[in-house]
Amino acid sequence: MAITRSDTGIVGYGAYIPRFRIADSEIARVWAGGGSGPVEGKAVAGTDEDTITMAIEAGRNALRRAQLDGAQLGTVWIGSESHPYAVKPSGTLVAEALGCRPTVHAADWEFACKAGTEALTAGMGMVSSGLVEYALAVGADTAQGRPGDALEYTAAAGAAAMIIGSSAKALATIDATVSYVTDTPDFFRRADRPYPVHGNRFTGEPAYFHHIEAAATELLHEIGAEPGDFRYLVLHQPNAKFPQVAAKQLGFRPEQVAPGLLAPRIGNTYSAAALLGLCATLDITEVGERIMLVSYGSGAGADAYALTATEHLGQARDRAPRTSVYLAREQSVDYATYARMRGKYNLG
Amino acid sequence: MELAKHWRLKGARYRLEGARDRRTNTITFPPPHFSGPDDELVILSGRGEIWSWSAVENGLDAWGGRYLVALVKLVEGPLVTAQLTDVDPDAVHIGQPVEMVTRKLRDLGEDGLLVYGYKFRPLLE
Numbered sequence: 076m077a078i079t080r081s082d083t084g085i086v087g088y089g090a091y092i093p094r095f096r097i098a099d100s101e102i103a104r105v106w107a108g109g110g111s112g113p114v115e116g117k118a119v120a121g122t123d124e125d126t127i128t129m130a131i132e133a134g135r136n137a138l139r140r141a142q143l144d145g146a147q148l149g150t151v152w153i154g155s156e157s158h159p160y161a162v163k164p165s166g167t168l169v170a171e172a173l174g175c176r177p178t179v180h181a182a183d184w185e186f187a188c189k190a191g192t193e194a195l196t197a198g199m200g201m202v203s204s205g206l207v208e209y210a211l212a213v214g215a216d217t218a219q220g221r222p223g224d225a226l227e228y229t230a231a232a233g234a235a236a237m238i239i240g241s242s243a244k245a246l247a248t249i250d251a252t253v254s255y256v257t258d259t260p261d262f263f264r265r266a267d268r269p270y271p272v273h274g275n276r277f278t279g280e281p282a283y284f285h286h287i288e289a290a291a292t293e294l295l296h297e298i299g300a301e302p303g304d305f306r307y308l309v310l311h312q313p314n315a316k317f318p319q320v321a322a323k324q325l326g327f328r329p330e331q332v333a334p335g336l337l338a339p340r341i342g343n344t345y346s347a348a349a350l351l352g353l354c355a356t357l358d359i360t361e362v363g364e365r366i367m368l369v370s371y372g373s374g375a376g377a378d379a380y381a382l383t384a385t386e387h388l389g390q391a392r393d394r395a396p397r398t399s400v401y402l403a404r405e406q407s408v409d410y411a412t413y414a415r416m417r418g419k420y421n422l423g
Numbered sequence: 424m425e426l427a428k429h430w431r432l433k434g435a436r437y438r439l440e441g442a443r444d445r446r447t448n449t450i451t452f453p454p455p456h457f458s459g460p461d462d463e464l465v466i467l468s469g470r471g472e473i474w475s476w477s478a479v480e481n482g483l484d485a486w487g488g489r490y491l492v493a494l495v496k497l498v499e500g501p502l503v504t505a506q507l508t509d510v511d512p513d514a515v516h517i518g519q520p521v522e523m524v525t526r527k528l529r530d531l532g533e534d535g536l537l538v539y540g541y542k543f544r545p546l547l548e
């Protein structure tokens with residue numbers, strides 16, 4: 076599905092990253108007798124944090140940048156694969172915390188790591204059709220990784236919130252989007268199971284790379300653009316290597332990817348990963364510069380977007396903490412503390 | 424399970440809903456159980472400073488064992504008792520600027536409610 080004409084844009088954005096970090100070398104010390112992993116370390120939610128609390132802080136930051144009150148939001152949509160309840164929406168609680176009216180539309184979305192951009196595309200539809208003036212779409216996760224599994228080295232925590240509104244008020248217009256999905260079983264978690272399973276190398280070529288590259292290529296084709304037309308590229312980032320390889324294969328240069336590449340420092344924040352990369356990129360983008368954003372969710376699919384920064388972005392970015400503020404407040408923890416924070420001890 | 428009790432407190436817990444007396448302009452937080460005819464709801468900013476604090480060394484398991492608790496003087500006036508989060512004991516001081524964050528307060532067990540509400544942390548730079 077390609078939408079090549081859009082009168083919507085991002086009117087507010089907000090990041091959240093917990094302050095705790097565990098180094099991959101610390102995980103490797105416990106499970107592999109030493110060594111390293113696919114990222115330097117990953118962000119870990121504290122014992123009092125989860126998808127709901129992180130979504131609330133990211134949402135508050137987005138409202139500040141948009142200079143909106145929660146009561147003005149028409150939707151509060153939370154995309155995640157780690158909603159705290161199996162049955163009981165995260166969206167209602169987030170909506171109340173943001174000061175929304177009870178007449179807001181609140182819901183939870185699920186599509187592995189692209190649940191947040193699903194809500195973003197749906198929000199574009201709600202705003203474009205005039206059904207709501209502002210739509211809030213959040214991607215947030217406290218990702219699960221089985222102890223000792225490859226996923227444990229990257230499965231991280233974070234949240235990013237986007238408020239969609241008319242392009243006239245936008246900090247960045249959303250000029251076009253393409254969604255590309257196939258049934259590809261690269262990663263899944265059955266109901267009531269605590270940890271997901273993954274297809275090891277099968278998660279690469281037929282899954283991440285195929286969908287990201289197909290969505291991005293289709294978007295470029297639809298809008299008649301080339302990689303060089305974009306100042307920045309932000310990709311879903313399950314590790315440090317995948318997005319850099321995909322960017323190169325698409326014809327983008329490393330400096331286009333660098334500002335939005337957070338995975339080497341904080342790991343894979345799942346539903347938040349691409350949107351957090353977008354937050355970090357919007358923090359530095361100048362008026363008129365274009366950004367390509369491509370999310371990826373296992374199962375599998377990718378959403379690609381073309382955005383252009385407007386003259387409103389510069390004055391909005393410091394109304395809330397920049398992504399770099401959250402990146403900088405690192406508190407490193409050892410494996411034993413991390414295991415407690417993630418509830419991995421069986422207390423009998 | 425005290426579901427109704429937690430539900431009744433959500434305005435104060437989730438968004439610092441307090442009460443303002445229109446005659447005296449006095450702000451009360453949490454709002455009184457029975458508001459008077461001159462009371463109106465007001466959302467507090469969540470900004471304030473640490474008025475006093477202490478470490479609870481032997482806290483209830485449900486509260487996460489050891490934790491820091493503070494009396495926070497909100498910019499609107501009220502003094503609020505709350506846990507501190509994202510801060511180490513050696514980095515806390517009286518007069519420190521803090522801001523409200525919404526966090527998980529209690530987990531009432533596998534078949535119980537997750538209780539959310541306000542805590543305070545040092546103001547992000």
